[in-house]
Structure formats: C-alpha cells, structure tokens
Amino acid sequence: MEQIFTxxxxxxxxxxxxxxxxxxxxxxxxxxxxxxxxAWAAAAFEWLAPDSVTGxxxxxxxxxxxxxxxxLFGRTFLAGLRGKAEEHPTLNKRMASLVGQRGVAAAxxxxxxxxxxKIGDTVWGAETVEGSDVIRNGDAVVVEGARMNTALVxxxx
Numbered sequence: 555m556e557q558i559f560t561x562x563x564x565x566x567x568x569x570x571x572x573x574x575x576x577x578x579x580x581x582x583x584x585x586x587x588x589x590x591x592x593a594w595a596a597a598a599f600e601w602l603a604p605d606s607v608t609g610x611x612x613x614x615x616x617x618x619x620x621x622x623x624x625x626l627f628g629r630t631f632l633a634g635l636r637g638k639a640e641e642h643p644t645l646n647k648r649m650a651s652l653v654g655q656r657g658v659a660a661a662x663x664x665x666x667x668x669x670x671x672k673i674g675d676t677v678w679g680a681e682t683v684e685g686s687d688v689i690r691n692g693d694a695v696v697v698e699g700a701r702m703n704t705a706l707v708x709x710x711x
Contacts, residue, residue: 660672
C-alpha cells in the first residue's frame with residue numbers, strides 16, 4: 555500500500571480533485587467541492603513545497619487538514635449558498651403575473667360578469683370582482699386577481 559502512496563504526483567491530486575468535483579455534481583452537497591479544492595491545494599503544495607515535507611505522508615496530512623478546513627469553511631461562512639433558492643412568486647404562473655396590470659375590455663361583459671379583456675397583446679377571459687361596476691367594450695380595467703385561467707377585473711377609474 556505504501557508503494558501506491560509513494561508515487562503521488564501533482565497530476566494525481568489534480569485528477570483526484572476532478573473526481574471529487576464530479577461526485578459533487580452528482581450529489582450537490584457542496585462538501586465534495588470543498589474537498590476538490592483541498593485536493594487542488596494539495597497539488598500546489600506538492601509542487602511548491604520543499605521535497606523534505608512533500609513525501610506522501612506530508613501530502614496526505616496537508617490534504618486532510620485542508621479538506622477539514624475547507625468543509626468547515628463551506629459549512630459556516632458559505633452556509634447561505636447551501637440553501638435552496640426560492641422561486642419567484644409568479645414564475646410559470648402567467649395569470650398571477652397579470653395581477654395589478656391594466657387593460658381594456660375587449661367586449662361587453664355579460665350580466666353575470668363574464669367577458670374578455672385585452673392586456674398587452676393578449677385577450678384573456680375575465681370576470682368582474684364583487685362590487686365592480688358594469689364593464690363595457692373599451693372600458694379601462696385593472697386585474698385584481700386570478701382564478702384558474704380567468705382574470706378577475708374591476709373597471710378602472
């Protein structure tokens with residue numbers, strides 16, 4: 555086993571770092587990324603440090619210490635990067651993104667409050683909100699909410 559370790563070179567550490575990076579891409583834990591950085595630091599250590607300290611024992615000790623420090627650094631100072639990012643509240647929710655927008659009635663609304671409105675370049679099915687005035691073709695409207703694929707609108711003042 556010692557014979558394997560005595561052959562360690564810069565290229566072994568670089569390759570080991572790439573393997574750890576690949577494992578990180580599969581798992582997404584962020585810890586393997588920190589260990590990959592430690593492996594690359596061990597490669598730099600093996601390349602730059604004097605031969606008296608870069609024996610295989612020195613390289614493994616350096617890697618162990620660097621990996622521990624990097625994982626602790628990643629879990630404490632970079633902890634905010636580990637959390638899942640919240641999605642935008644209206645991402646992929648087209649009707650929710652219409653709330654607050656202004657448009658024009660594309661036709662007279664029925665007595666039951668159903669009609670169509672043009673918002674931007676799209677015509678949407680719409681219903682009036684409770685207590686809204688009667689909406690006629692060409693009236694300015696504002697979207698108050700959404701239900702399924704229907705905009706809930708009121709006549710704009």
